[in-house]
Amino acid sequence: MTTDIIHPSLILLIGALLLPFVRGPLRKPYLLLVPLLTFFAVLSISGQNVLFGTYQFMDWQLVFGRVDRLSTIFALIMALVGIIGTLYGMHVDRAGEHMAAWSYLAGALGVIYCADYLSLFLFWELMAFASVFLIWFRRTDKSLSAGYRYILVHAVGGVILLAGIMLRYQAVGDISFDLLDVNHPQLYTYLILMGFCLNAAVVPLHAWLPDAYSKASFNGAVFLCAVTTKTAVYTLLRAFPGMDILVLLGVIMALWGMIYTIMENDIRKLLAWSIVSQVGYMVAGVGIGTELAINGTAAHAVAHILYKSLLFMGTGSVLYMTGTTKLTGLGRLYKKMPATMIFTIIGCQSISAAPFFAAYVSKSMIITAGYETHLVWASWLLMFGATGTFIYNGLKLPYFLFFGENNCSGQTWQKAADPPWNMMLAMLIGSVLCIAVGSFPVLLYSLLPYPVEFNPYTMYQFLETSQLLGFAAVAFFLLKKYMTPEAKITLSMDWFYRMGGRIFMWIVRNPLQWFDTAWGEAYRVVGLRPLMTVSKFWSWFDWHGIDGVVDGFARLVRGLGGRLRVLQNGQIQVTIYYAASLVVVLVMAYVLFQFY
């Protein structure tokens, strides 16, 4: 245990608090300085195996810092997102947006480094309440309501997680955040799992993600796409590796997200749906639970953060420059946004696991781990999902956005152009990292929790992927008329709580309102009149009974007082006269009493 380590979350939180006071020409350097300091703080403790920031709070030992290989790789990629995301939105002059993003990242780093459930819950909620501002800062009516739905869903998830933590403490008397007994799950195991799964957008607890992320601000989405789900994957990796049900849930996520992505018209909602699909691979990897699967999950989380943030930066640039995100209102943008097109296509090939791009070296680890544990059905279905990923993200998105039919209005076409230099630089860094990780996997593999013996660049693996993607492309170009974007939205699980909310409001406005009115009338007619009669009686009784006694006594006291007042008129001679007279009367009475 060591005490001389500065918690990286603290740098971000202090940086966020001071940000409003740093103005003018110092603002932009400061915006870069804080994430860079955070990154170097993470880097300075990586490679160690220590605990720090331990505090005794009542009966509990809080551990804010646990540095090991698993926490290090997740902390490094989160800190990197802090730099890229802040650089991307550096020209945004509203301090609140950067403060929310940094607080959100601080929450994620807090979750990643903590080693007890109490600290975890604290940072978990910090993430939820900071991130909602990244949605609200889009400043549209839809983002406002999506933000409220987002925070309500996460509040429910937080309560479920807290219930699990409390039940576990009651059962085992321990709040340490570590591997749970997944072979003998208790009620608290499932509650904690549900809490984590909600943040990981596990189907059917996933609908908040496409709803909220598609309505976030152009730069806020870069943080959102990277942080919440991958922090949840980290917690699953820490507590639930080898839990069988996660394999099935992961496969369902991979396929469910794929189908919705193919249908989607909004480019950012398409990417949000694809997060559900890609996190499915990670959840399945956690469920498989072998060393290769855990390595694959961590590697895919890193790759996913790199390419997904790049994709959200590419589509965010389209939103920022044109003001629209619907494919039915875009197209042929290669003529106006060529650099954005190149960066976005690099992200598209990275998510598609094309050779030499990021996910090629990570997704195959999880699928191979499935084969090696005889979960052939899972691996084949994940391959099906991988083919779909190439269809919707590798082909559909770039084709209809940059090359297909030009659906832009005159105004959109006029506004379309590559974005400011800082956004381009952030996308360039993301692109270089996606290619570097895909082409030189040792860069990534050296950071993984377990030693890696996996080689993705065998001839068989290369040909397998090339065939899969190549022939999928043939199917796409033959069938693309069935994928032509339509100006429609897709209904998902959020339908239940959105329509449920409407039903609730209808019940409140109609039967409940009617009952309230009827009750008020009944009370007025049936209840109020007898009550008034009874009140009048008690008023009369109070006036004539209680007040009569009290007032009579008061009048008696007042009368006696008046007489005494006459006696006590303030002249000492009169007083002495009356006193002396009284003494004389008493003496005479005594004498007469003695004689008789």
Added chain:
Amino acid sequence: MIKLIDWVIEHQKGVRITWYVFLAGIAVLSLVVDRSHAHTWAEQHIPFFWSIYGFVAASAAIGIARWYGHSGIQCREDYYDD
């Protein structure tokens, strides 16, 4: 870059033929590559397995999404605005 893309769009037929030649090449290569380490029987014994799988999986994904979307899941954009 814009000129290059314009050229590709103008010469789609040639690009398509090149793509098919490339696919034929990797499909033939898949027959001669060492498949002894493949994980399943199907991969080891069915020729062009991943070529077939890629085409069928992509077609199925497009078909399922089309059917599912048109069965009522895709709605007008102002569906929730009422």
